[in-house]
Amino acid sequence: MKKILLPFIMLGLFSFSITSCDDYLDVNKNVDAPDYVDGYLYLAGIIASYQDMYYDLRGIAPLAQMMGTSNSSYDNFAYHYYVPGSDAIGQNWRMVYWEQGMNLENLINQSVEAEDWTLAGIGYALKAYSWDLLTKQHADLPLTDAFVPGLLSHNYDYQKDIYPVVREWAYKAIEYLEMDDDHDYGNKISSTDFIYFGDKDKWIKFAYAVIVRNLASLSNKENFETAYAQELIDCAAKSFQSSEDDATATVWGGSSTASQSAYNNFWGTYRSNLSYTYFQHDYAVQVFTGTVPKYDEATGEKLPVENNEYHPYELAEKQIICDTMINEAGHYDPRVAVKLATTDDPYYENIDNADSIKARKYYGGSFGGTVGPIGTTPSFFGRTKSSAYTGNEHDGIGRWLYRDDAPYILMTCAEVKFCLAEAYWKLGQKDNAFSAFKEGIQADMDFTAKYIYEGKEGEATGGDKITTGVFTSLANEYVAGPYVEGLEMSDFSLSHIMMQKWVALYPWGAQEAWVDMRKYHYDIAYSGDYPSDGNGWDISKVDQKWDSDDSKVFKGLYLPPAQVSGRKITFDTKNNGSPCYRIRPRYNSEYMWNVPSLESLVPIPGTADDYQCSIPWFAYPGELPSSN
Template sequence: MKKIKILAMLFASLWLSSCEKYLDINQDPSNPQVAEGHVLLPPLLAGMMRGEAFDSRYIGQYIQNWHSSGGGNTWDRHGYVAGSDAAGEKWRQHYFALGQNIVLAIRDGQEKGKWDYSGVAKAIQAWSWQSTTDYHGEMILKQMFEPNRYVFDFDKQEDVYAEVVRGCNDALTDLARTDGIVSMISLARGDLVYKGDRTKWIKFVYGILARNANHLSNKSTYNPDKVIEYVDKSLASNADNFNVPHTGTSTADGNFFGPTRNNMGSYRQSAYMVSLLNGTVFKDVKDPRLALMLTPSVDGTYRGVNTTFGDPNSGTAATRIATLWNTVPGVATTALDGRYIFSDKADYPLMTYFELQFIKAEALFKKGDKAKALEAYKNGIIAHLAYAKATAKEQTDYLASAAVVDVDADLKLSDIMLQKYIALWGHGCLETWVDMRRYNYSNEVYTGFTLPIGTQLSADNGGKPAQRVRPRYNSEYVWNRNSLDIIGGNNFDYHTYELWFTKK
């Protein structure tokens, strides 16, 4: 028996020794355990788009880009769905989809001298901090990814804003380095957006800084010159737009807003957006973008849904309000239109030249330089008309119309912000929501805009509009409720609490 035991122990020792070598996947080039930057970057870009697009559906209702086809929808009423992850994708994007993957990408870049990859990863992280805090408010910053911790404290939004600036500066430092093994060809392996062009990533970082600085317009520390400086260093034309591409062959690689994925089938274009393009708000001028961005009802008339009321003509085929993609007039009813950003292969823009020109116009207007503000305002309009594929004649005619201010003395803040609203419709919902909250949903700034009031608002709101989105339910409300108590996150009306960046 003793011999058997010794032989058994010897066999086990030999088996474990050989198995240890066999299972050491770090030594197997076919199965690397440490992911490299070019492998990590594509899913990071996809995560950015996913977080923004998923939650834009809900925020698009707050800002009246679109509404539900059914009346009384909670998001149309500035409410939320308790016990649900609805509108929690930005939180998941930041801490899970990007989260540790960005940490790995930064580490891989720094350890191997791939400063372009580490710079890009830092830029994405700064973008995520900025867009997520503008969406949720307080976030977990200092204790993020701290090991052996099961509950996490929330940090103030001003600390997150400072982290955005720090992260952007770190990204700029890395992106400017030419030592190590920096290579456009190497970066292009994973860079689906800018194809390895670091100069465009640098412009993107300055765009983040421009947003960060401009969002503080209600603060005494607001510096319009700094905003203008950042914009001038950022995207220089539509060729610099941050577009996440889609192959569009299936639900797996199709645009989130495309008809194949059918994520927008229950939504209808808003009456407010129609009013901005059909001549109601802009002095009887029919905007060429009406036919390029929106869809007509079956009878050819452009209609939109009013907030909280749903589609009033859902049962009348001749007058039914159009979905965001509609049947092409004169074509079989099964043929989906998929115009503008709603086609399966459409790129999803996360930052655009025209947005930044409107940011510059606003900063110049606040500075008191109306002549240059008018120039930036027109640059934004021209760029978006081109983006929407308006013809040269349509662009010329629209710029000469009464809808576009031609004398700097006549320029108003509402002129700038309304054109920015049109330009960001659909893909820039979260930035538009930042703007609307900065101006307290003012109908003097957003001509014709009307918030739901009284019983039109969600019962939890206490008569107030939404100001933030609650953190993701399956993260914070399941296991971090005590930390939420400190910031009021368990209160029914937490989503109506004003954020730091909007306060004076």
């Protein structure tokens, strides 16, 4: 087993260009094949594999209505349908079981045996993070059987049993990281740890953040307040406290001069993965610009407004993030100028002019095309054409997180604070929820500003269309304004917490945004414990709560086959009317050789046409039913 894994380790290490030739000369005690690798040598490759999260975002960001896509391999996920025989959105599966797989197991086991407590703690923290990510994406997984030598098939563990193991690993990480470790690692950890470079205190905070993330997904379960909330609150207090604690994996970049393409960020211009195939969804634009429309609840149609080309429809009276009164201080959210794209100011002539920036127009695409309800969306680089890094007018190395040398984002302080705010809200501690809510917004402002890459004034050569200074000034106005500090406590709602969290996760954290949408059942209107056929949907449409319903969490969110204009399509008949609740296991693994184990799953067998619609345990208010 060990012998076949070393090539990936080396690939990861070469990809981040850090170890010496001498290290490689020492790894083989067997002259014919590698049979042992020092624990620390695994670390770089394990961390490098987190770019796979961005591969899977190609399908999950459309599921969370953060992105639309015209990529024929992934647009089916925008419509909640699985294409049989496809490995699409199977990259995290591959990462956990193969790329990290025995590499991570060896790192942990060898480090524990050698009493390298710091390295063992980092390993357990990464293991907890990765398995939490994987179970939220796919639900039930082979865990107990995962790395048992000699097995030709692997039984599945249910999510309810996986969740506490994830937390157990995170606590084990904390235990090891807090132990006295007098080993002299030299630069063995600092030069292979591309997240915290060996900072034990930050790794401890990271492990607590994993626990917070894990528990936050259970916030709609009927026993959350008694079984999980206080643990979440306690762990949040020991976790990230500012954006300086954010967990990010360094990417070196280099664009065309890099010796390997993978030195560059997956979303950068050089690798052309975003290009003009992925684009901002119309829901994202509505949320970020305060233009969630009002619908006629009798017909589901939008209400036209005359003589207003940019806002041709009546807007909902209550916007959650911001509104269109941009000339009043605090009503404009400057994160739109960084996280979303606009074709305005193509030559970067007004990137330091706040009034010009606030007046820009934003358009979102549909689920599967760039033409949206009010216009055509640009690429994430601000042009209505595929990204390019050369030519008279081009996108350079990109901008913000869509940049060749931008880091991969794993978790942020803002996310932790919004998880904390939600927990306080569920406990009825509204004042504490409001304080955490405000801290979350400030943390996301800091996070957003950190990665601004300013364009050059007068040149159409890429970069962000706002300076860090102007962004910070507008961010301070927004935080002091009516949607944050000035928000009346009587108006403060769960929607404010969850939608601000959605904005903070945009688009790097679409996996967690999709968790939130699923645990609140996409705001489907149903009676009883959870929606089902005939009670929330039928074969032709999904019945969702109207935005006027106080219990609706994500205002403006409607699934593709909902009762409103622009959404009146249908799911594939194999869904039986249901939205997608999980991603199927990787086809080239499970459906090629582990079919009997899939067939045994309940409430819907893993081989059923609608297995992707099987509600995961975290989204049931109680326990998993034995049948559908």
